[in-house]
Amino acid sequence: MRGHIAKKGNRYYAVIYEGTDPVNGRERHRWYPGGGTRKEAERLLTELVKRNHDGDYRAPERITLGTYLVERWLPTKKAQLRPSTFDSYRRNTEIHVIPRIGPIPLQRLTPEDLDSFYADLLVDGRRNGAGGGLAPKTVRYIHGMIRKALADACRKGTVVRNVADLAEAPKPSAGSKREMRVWTAEQLRQFLAEIDGHRLHPAFFLAANTGMRRGEVLGLQWRDVAIDSGRLSVRHAVLNVAYELVTSDVKTATSRRVIDLEPRTVGVLRSWRRAQREERMALGLRPDEDGLVFAQPDGSPIHPDLFSQTFDRHLVKSALPRIRLHDLRHTHASILLAAGVPVKVVSERLGHSSPAFTMSVYQHVLPGMQADAAIAFAHAVFG
Secondary structure, three states, X not given: OEEEEEEEOOEEEEEEEEEEOOOOOOEEEEEEEEEOOHHHHHHHHHXXXXXXXXXXXXXXXXXXXXXXXXXXXXXXXXXXXXXXXXXXXXXXXXXXXXXXXOXXXXXXXXXXXXXXXXXXXXXXXXXXOOOOOOOHHHHHXXXXXXXXXXXXXXXXXXXXXXXXXXXXXXXXXXHHOOOOOOOOHHHHHHHHHHHOOOOOXXXXXXXXXXXXXXXXXXXXXXXXXXXXXXXXXXXXEEEEEOOEEXXXXXXXXXXXXXXXXXXXXHHHHHHHHHHHHHHHHHOOOOOOOOOEOOEOOOOOEOOHHHHHHHHHHHHHHOOOOOOOOOHHHHHHHHHHHHOOOOXXXXXXXXXXXXXXXXXHXXXXXXXXXXXXXXXXXXXXXXX
């Protein structure tokens, strides 16, 4: 393969020689947009030449969307994405994209193709045998994945424009948002009393008293717990990726945080650490001082689904209102906000991106707080 760099206007191009036209005998060249600098175009030309040497070069009109995603885009993203994110991209590509629009040539993909694709997913997108459509949030997630993939293809000159920018992804409707259910302080206290004595009681206690996510609780390590100081650092999470347990870093910079603990929670962790040491010694195992705080007796991670199922099974036998395990996190936040804890503090404790996001999630608590504020103001002014 031969090629060179050319400039037209303010743009640089990687120009590839593709042989001679059998009809008129003229040389055929294909121009690939290389960006605004010569260096960018040179990188693109080097990549195209390498593909040719590796036997992977195909003219853009011969590359289908499915081929591009599976053979080119996803392999480059594996080292850049969290394992759970990469696995979700792979599954959505295999389950939804390839069967429906995968055979379409990449350069012939249109916004209308994507619009029809999204509409089909909303009506008949489920593949678990239940039938029906996917949630708008899920379809928007798939749209975001395709948009990122086409943005990379556009940047590298494989396509001229990103048609996903022109497609219309479904907007999440207010009615599609799942209802949040929380317990009162009294109901939470009742749950913790009922679950006392279960081996996972300390894990549920920590989740309820810190608002930590399920994976964060199960990924917590003793090295990240300063019992004497009464605080812990959230750094890792246990995830279920392609039916395998993976310990990964927490998903965002704000998720990586320090949480202060009150004396009762510190006491629960102290007791659990002693019990865990005795449990391992009874099995002939040495205590793992830096291992997982909540693990199987042999030290292996607890499956997140097992943790949730234990919670659900207990509620079947309890008179408490049915909520999800994740709603313990919502309960923690709601109780703090109702108690007058500043939104910024609650946001930092939960690892949210901003206090504004916290307010949008827990706006159901704010009306009562505003009423209290109105009364406090009137009392201060009028007595």
